[in-house]
Amino acid sequence: MLEQFSETINAGYQFKGPSFVLGGAMLDKATQTNTLVSLPMATLNRHGLIAGATGSGKTKTLQILAEQLSKEGVPSLLMDMKGDLSGIAMPSPGHRKIDERHAAIGLPFTAGASPVEFLSISDEKGARLRATVTEFGPVLFSKILSLNDTQGGIVAVVFKYCDDNELPLLDLMDFKKALQFMTNEGKAEVQEIYGRISTASVGSIMRKIVELEQQGAGTFFGERSFEVDDLCRTDELGRGIVSVIRLTDIQDRPKLFSTFMLQILAEIYSTFPEAGDAEKPKLVLFIDEAHLVFDKASDALMDQLEAIVKLIRSKGVGLIFVTQNPADIPENVLGQLGLKIQHSLRAFTAKDRKAIRLAAQNYPITEFYDVDQLLTELGIGEALVTALNEKGIPTPLVHTMLRAPESRMDILTDAEINSIVKDSPLVKKYNQEVDRDSAHDILTDKIEAAHAEERQEELKEQRAKARKSTGSRRREKSTLEKVMSNTTTRQIGRTLARELARGLLGILGGKRK
Template sequence: MNRKEAFFNQINEGYQTKGDYIVLGSGMLDGETIKDAFIKVPLKTLNRHGLIAGATGTGKTKTLQVMAENLSEKGIPSLLMDIKGDLSGLAQPSAGHPKIDERHAAIGLPFEAKKFPIEVLTISEQDGVRLRATVSEFGPVLLSRILGLSEAQSGIVSIIFKYCDDNKLPLLDLNDFRKVLQYATEEGKEEIQSEYGLISTASTGAILRKIVELDQQGGDLFFGERSFEVQDLVRKDDEGRGIISVLRLTDIQDKPQLFSTFMLQLLAEIYATFPEQGDSGKPELVIFIDEAHLIFKEASKALLSQIESIVKLIRSKGIGLFFVTQNPNDVPDDVLGQLGLKVQHALRAFTAKDRKAIKLAAENYPSSEFYDVDEVLTKMGIGEAFISVLNEKGIPTPLACTMLRAPMSRMDILTEKELNDLIKNSRLYYKYNETIDRESAYEILTDKIEKINKKEAVEERKKEIQKAAKPTSRTRSTRMNPILKVVTSATFIRGVLGILKRVI
């Protein structure tokens, strides 16, 4: 048996699967694509998470696009972080090209141009279905970790949440939280401290500064109503294809705190609300986090610990997480160790530091008798990558240099008209973009307050009259302070991750 035959047999045996799967491409040996040596990823193992890494321009985004397309055809929804703005093309079929035909002929797969059902989302000022969350849904634990607070400061945040719970004052946006924090050190200082303990003015000042920082990164747009329901990420179209949600983040690279805030809240809420699934035949949802280093950049130890915990636990909910970044070293070791599928595009060795990074990257992959991994890593072309997946028994497959298949959809952005039509034809757009500014949101919430507190209004007015009749009393009720916006009197129940579970 020659070297080529031995390689072909190893690939076909190592990547065999009895269950359903997606095909990423075909194995390569000595620079030649080996036809029909298909690299298969079992759907069953996609909730074991993954990594897509490689230098700029090596094809990471197209690999992400290929995976999202094939998952959609299998009825699996996905969420894509579109940092560079070139994933909207999923909504239109590929224009085709002779080089694409040549690539697929070498792989042994027919090429078919297709468009896919996508939903355009946003957490910033860009057009799209707006994603929001309330401060209450974060809870004191997650909010404290996002802000990087000390233990003493986190305790004060917990007191603020407890006070609002006890007094039926849900926190909707950062203005709500900021106002209650100021109230706790000014007008309501005696009231709150008599029941909940001493609150340091210095600590509240530090918390307020952290809130201002988050506000300046776009927190005022993200925090508020109407809250996005994570179940809307797992929809299918009329043909049974999984809907691909594309989150536009082209203006978010200079706002890493807002990006990590959104991601942690989203993952925490998914973990809290999705039912246990275990190792089922396929994942419920796959999330691709492009430019993943933005999540870990300048993250505190507490925040990293939170991320690591979620990555470890969320797989039981049928959720697969794929981190997309330039170098595997961008991902903390404890997270990297949880990733079962690894797609490593080429790395470039321009400096001694680069060469050292390549050696470290090579150590993340199984050894192979067919490759000198260090050397091949620097010589792979665009659309080629080292791949190792977990088979159905959870065992890593043989390392395979792979010629990846081309995307079936457009490898370019939508025109402005195409994008606007796509957004305006979305059902979710009218569901979540009905409240446009703070003034309209405030009036809606005020209307809710009047309905919820109708029975309490008479008694509250009596108390105000009684207090007004006592000129010596300096205590002022804040129960109906119009600045404190109340939405619901439902009990706040938080899970271990510190977020609010919605009560339907």
């Protein structure tokens, strides 16, 4: 049995092209020295899964894969949800248990660090990852907001109007301003060219945007846009750079996380050239806490994710999902994953036991293990492993004692992180504030100019009315003037004057006599 097992594993995990050792094979819970389990570089763009209960060693497995890929010249992108992946930038201090593990595997242990770049989509330290609303496009932007067809049509009109009028949509403020302008000041113009826009639908879109803003998306949308080619760098020694996105402060904001992930995947798919069948991937993305991507995703968003997962491998890009249970990954996505590394699962309830039976069905049939039982008995740093060989055929399922990471299995200090960030060329490139005129500024100026013009027209009208009113007052006589100018009044006045004169003259004449 032992001889047959060793022959099966050695034959199943021997590859012609580049590969790296993941650990040593185990049978009957004992490590078989010099029966090594390796992974072929050529099929790592067929995607993969690292699953297991909390504390079973998933994060360290991710660390092992990233540092071995780096040594082979393959860059990677890691989602650091808990803050414990930063240690990959420093060599392991070593430990007695590490030496014992590697002695059992039959693999010498060598400490080493990987070149690391820290990235951020929030307020964490690192190079800022941003994208403009325009780069998302109307279809993807609508799917992120979970809009219906009518609302999505309005979003398409907003993008079209801004394109036609050279209004850059850089951030969410730009989009909101454009939407407000098109339904208020610019309503007549928009309706004439693009048709009527429902105010009720506009209100729904605004509420969706506010929801996205409340999860911190305001810091993600904007400039300077991150260029995904910067994820594919190597250092002067030819090692792939490990880009670590620090996400410790967005675990409670799944909408922002899924928005970021979808944009990154879409940007990579749209910009990377076709790679064909290469000896190794161009880039590998590790998506930790993958359930956060899928749990809150709308049906439309799920369709988009599934399509990208199926197609992005042709660009030479591999995706490794990291989660607690394979059931966290939709079946249509799970079926695309060639590499599976399954750590221990817990069977505390009847539901847990059912989930374990279903999980066991995801792996190749084996005569060497009772998979259902073994899934609950795996120790820390142990896993069931299967991959695709260079011909695309699944390798035999093997209980594996995983090698230890060559880098530090702990977080970096603030001083160490600050030192890496300080020397980062990407921080200098992307953390500068860019404040060019966008749709918000241009439309605000346009509205203010329109309002100023309206005020000028109002002032002109007011002055005209004032002049008219003043002229009317000049032509209009008072009551006394009207009486005095009356013909009858004038005649009576003349008569009275004559009589007064006569009387006066009579008196004067009498005196003279």
